[in-house]
Amino acid sequence: MEPLIDRLNDDVLLIILSHLKKRDLCALSLTCKHFHMVSSPRLWTVLPIDWEFFVSWWHGNLGTNAHHVREIVIHLDFDKPRTFPDVLFATKNIRSLEIIHMSLLYDDPRLSIALAELRELRTLSCNWIEDEMLPTIQCIPSPNLTSLSLAYRGKTNACVDLPSIISVIGSFPRLHDLKLEFLKPTTAVDIASYPPFTSIQQLTLYNVTKPATDLIYLCPNLTSLDLGADYPFRGNPHGSRPRWRPSPIPRLTLTVLRPATRASIVSLLEQWALRAAHVRFAKLWEFTNDGMSFTNDGMSFAKDDASSQLMRILDVLNPRSFHLEIAVVWGAGPSDPTGSLWKEVAAAAPHLRALVLHVEAFDDRSTESEQWPLTWAPSDALVAELARLPLVCVHLEADSESSYRKPGEAERQRIRALAAFPEKLATAIPTLRVVGVSDGWLKLEGLRSTQWWRVERGDGDASRSLVELWREDGERALRLVQNEAFSMSDLDDIYSEKCRYVWG
Known part of the structure; x- marks a missing residue:
């Protein structure tokens, strides 16, 4: 047979x-x-x-x-x-x-x-x-x-010939993604004399010198820019540079590995006068465990300096969407219920409508103690601070990489706080339409780790209810809100029954 x-x-x-x-x-x-x-x-x-x-x-x-x-x-x-x-x-x-x-x-x-x-x-x-x-x-x-990635040896001053790099890039007329690492030319070139790379839409510059950042001027159709640095930029801050395009870059990611390079990045962005619709900050600053104030990172930067740098960046970029990665350090400092972080964010970015808050908790204590829990959860004070912003969509990512969970009452409190966060936020922010919560611990356990809800209004102005969405619809709603040309009617589709999450 x-x-x-x-x-x-x-x-x-x-x-x-x-x-x-x-x-x-x-x-x-x-x-x-x-x-x-x-x-x-x-x-x-x-x-x-x-x-x-x-x-x-x-x-x-x-x-x-x-x-x-x-x-x-x-x-x-x-x-x-x-x-x-x-x-x-x-x-x-x-x-x-x-x-x-x-x-x-x-x-x-x-x-x-x-x-x-x-x-x-x-x-x-x-x-x-x-x-x-x-x-x-x-x-x-x-x-x-369509995709080219070139990485020089990180510990050598390998690339000093920027025109050669430009010549290589120009050899591929359909190039869409370009990634350059450890590109460290020391001499700037007349970048305006080179033809633009109109096909490039995604550009990553990691650990580059200031002359290398001039490559950005040759990419007029960028939709995504990832800029990373691990040492200060040097050069004449008043030197002549081509003008940026009038329209903002849709997505900008800033990655700074050392505190000493922050001031250089801030000055460079101010010099460019660049606008960005969506900005992602990759752990540029550390925060106390309330998520509302900066810590002193052990360098020569005080809390006031860190706050000033962040607000200067927001003031220049004027984003509509903000992805902030917070490194919360337990034991690094006490909670500060009077922290002014979100008040200053609201003043520097009054048009902010989407927020992704990615929180990683680290234990900085030398001895074990029951005084500090090892996990982070959103507090009522943080909800009240976020209410200062006219947010339409919020996604909270909690401890996505932390693998250790201490059993007991602290863990139960964390779970309850995460579960209550969407409803509290919907009540506190009248403009909120979509909210999502991701729990890294559930992901490590192989469980359903991300949930999304739409906010529905009742008869009264203050009446709010939540309806769970499919994950794909929640993520799609976040992308819509992050767009520069977003209008509230773009979210009409998520209120249909097909977007309602069905258990089982």
Whole structure:
């Protein structure tokens, strides 16, 4: 009798096999000739190459399977295996290529020849590059490359030739995403003399010097900018610069790893006079456990300095949406019910309508004590402070990465506080329409960790009720509110019955 599984056609089997992990798929491919045949495309779509042993294994089996390969990740080690170019020669139709520690093969002429054959490449990521490798990257003939990531060696002053980088970027006319790391030229160029990169919409500059930030001027159609720094920007603050476009960047993320670089970032933003519809601050400042006041971070920055920097940024960017990552440090300072953080935010960003508050709690105590709970929960005082803002949508992300939970009354209080937060917020903020809460502990436990609600008005002006939404509808509502051109009618659809979450 024919086995039941043999009655399924290969298209159905491919869908089923797409859910298997690579290890299980390899085991299945060894069971019979039929499963070996249908497993091969899935097995060879992504080709990870880490060590010489695996290189030899892949190299010996490329002859019959190379046409299935679409993604390759090559992690070069210091033994400089010379079979990597051979792999690229055999898989010239790949769509995605990542080379880690690329500088280890910069003197191999076969690498340049192999890269020059990649006409179908869509995504390219090169780590540990140097200036002399840029011509090799530029010779890739793919006109359809949409994503490019270049990372120099972080501890060296590798890139000093900004025009070479500009030339490489200009070689890919359909480039959509560009990421540059440890780009540290010391001399500015006449950036206005170069043609703009009109196709680039997402730009990431991580650990770059001030001259490198001039690349932003060449991307007039940016929808997302991620700017990160770990050392101060230097240069003439009054130097001539091209003018920014009049319309704001839809999404801007600021990542500052050291307090010493904050002042440089603030001054640079003020010099640019840049506007941004949605701003994300990645843990730029630490807060006391009430979430309403700054702590002294141990550097030369007092609370007043931190507050002034944040308000200056908000005043310049004038965002409509604000994603604030708060590092709450237990034991770093007492709660301050008179903290003025949100009052100052309301004054600096009076048009703010969306808030994502991401709270990570850290224990800074040297000894264990029952005085401080190890988990964070929103207080009534924080709800009252948020009521100063004309918010339409709020998403609270609580301890998304914290894995330790101390059982007992403190944990029960945290759960009750998170459960009560949406209703308290809806009562306190008349303009609120959508509210979401994410609990990192539930996510770690494999439970449903994110919930969203829409706010419905009753007969009285102060009457509010909550109706739970599907997660996808809540996230869609947040994106709508974050848009520069948002109007309240954009949320009409979430009040339909199809958006109501149904248990079970």
